[in-house]
Amino acid sequence: MTDAVTEELRRALGALDVEAVRRTYWEQNESVWLERWLPGPLVERLVADVERVRPTMHRNYIPKHKKGGSVSYYALIEQAPAIVALYRAPEFREFLSAVTGQTLLLCPDSDPHACALYFYTEPGDHIGFHYDTSYYRSARYTVLVGLVERSSSRLVCQLYKGVPGRPPVEVSLKTDPGTFILFNGDKLWHAITPLGAGEERVSLTMEFVVDPTMSPFKRFVSNMKDSIAYFGFRSVFGGRPAGKPALSR
Ligand SMILES: [Fe+2]
Numbered sequence: 001m002t003d004a005v006t007e008e009l010r011r012a013l014g015a016l017d018v019e020a021v022r023r024t025y026w027e028q029n030e031s032v033w034l035e036r037w038l039p040g041p042l043v044e045r046l047v048a049d050v051e052r053v054r055p056t057m058h059r060n061y062i063p064k065h066k067k068g069g070s071v072s073y074y075a076l077i078e079q080a081p082a083i084v085a086l087y088r089a090p091e092f093r094e095f096l097s098a099v100t101g102q103t104l105l106l107c108p109d110s111d112p113h114a115c116a117l118y119f120y121t122e123p124g125d126h127i128g129f130h131y132d133t134s135y136y137r138s139a140r141y142t143v144l145v146g147l148v149e150r151s152s153s154r155l156v157c158q159l160y161k162g163v164p165g166r167p168p169v170e171v172s173l174k175t176d177p178g179t180f181i182l183f184n185g186d187k188l189w190h191a192i193t194p195l196g197a198g199e200e201r202v203s204l205t206m207e208f209v210v211d212p213t214m215s216p217f218k219r220f221v222s223n224m225k226d227s228i229a230y231f232g233f234r235s236v237f238g239g240r241p242a243g244k245p246a247l248s249r
Helices: 002-014 018-027 040-056 073-079 081-088 090-100 216-231 233-238
Strands: 031-034 058-062 066-071 115-120 126-130 140-150 155-159 169-173 180-184 189-192 200-209
Touching: 002 040, 002 081, 002 090, 018 031, 018 090, 040 066, 040 073, 040 081, 040 115, 040 140, 058 216, 066 216, 073 081, 073 115, 081 090, 081 115, 081 200, 090 140, 090 180, 216 233
Parallel strands: none
Antiparallel strands: 031 180, 058 066, 066 115, 066 126, 115 200, 126 189, 140 180, 140 200, 155 169, 155 189
C-alpha cells in the first residue's frame, strides 16, 4: 500500500511547478490551494479508507461553533493504510517544507489530531470561523484534502486577516476529491459553511510542525479540547496506541 501511494504521490509532485506553488503560498499570506491535484487512483485509495473507518466516527455538537463527525489518527493508524502512508510519505513533507520554508515534521502518533477525517453528514454540520491554533512549541501547518464532496458546504477563508494595512480577502473553496489546501494554522481564518439536507462532505486533515514537543499544560488543554470537540474521551484518553502514556505527545 505504501509503495502504491508513494508512486502516485511522486507522479503528482513531478507534474507540479513547486516554485509557483511556493510563490502563491507567500503571496496569499501562507496559504495555497490546488484544485483536484491528487490523482484519481490515489483519491480512490483514500476514499476506500474513509468507508472502512466510517463506523468508528465520533459525532459531536458544540453550539455556535461546530457540529459533525470525526475519526482520530489512532483509528486511521489501525484501519486506513493509504491515508497514513500519504501523511508519512517523506516526499510529501519535502514538498511542504519547500513551500513553507520550514523543515516540517510529523506530529507524534499519540496526537489524535495529527491526521484525522472530518465527516459532514447531517444537515447543519459545520465549523465556525477559527485558526488552527498550535499547542506545540512551534507553528502548526495544516493540509486539508477533499475526499467526498456532494454538498453545498464551502471552506470559507479570510486571507490577510490581522495583516496591518491589508484588508481581508474572502475566498470560498469547494473541496472536490483530490483538492489540496495548505496553510499556516496561525494565519488563515477559516470556516466550513453548514451542510444542506441530503448532502455529504468528508475531508482529510493532516498536521505538520517544526517542533513536535508540547509543554505539559498545553498537552492537557489540547487533550481536553480533542476529547470534547472532536474524538471523545474514550478515543483520546483510552484508545491511544499500546504503550503510549495518556498524556504523552
Ligand atoms: Fe481548521
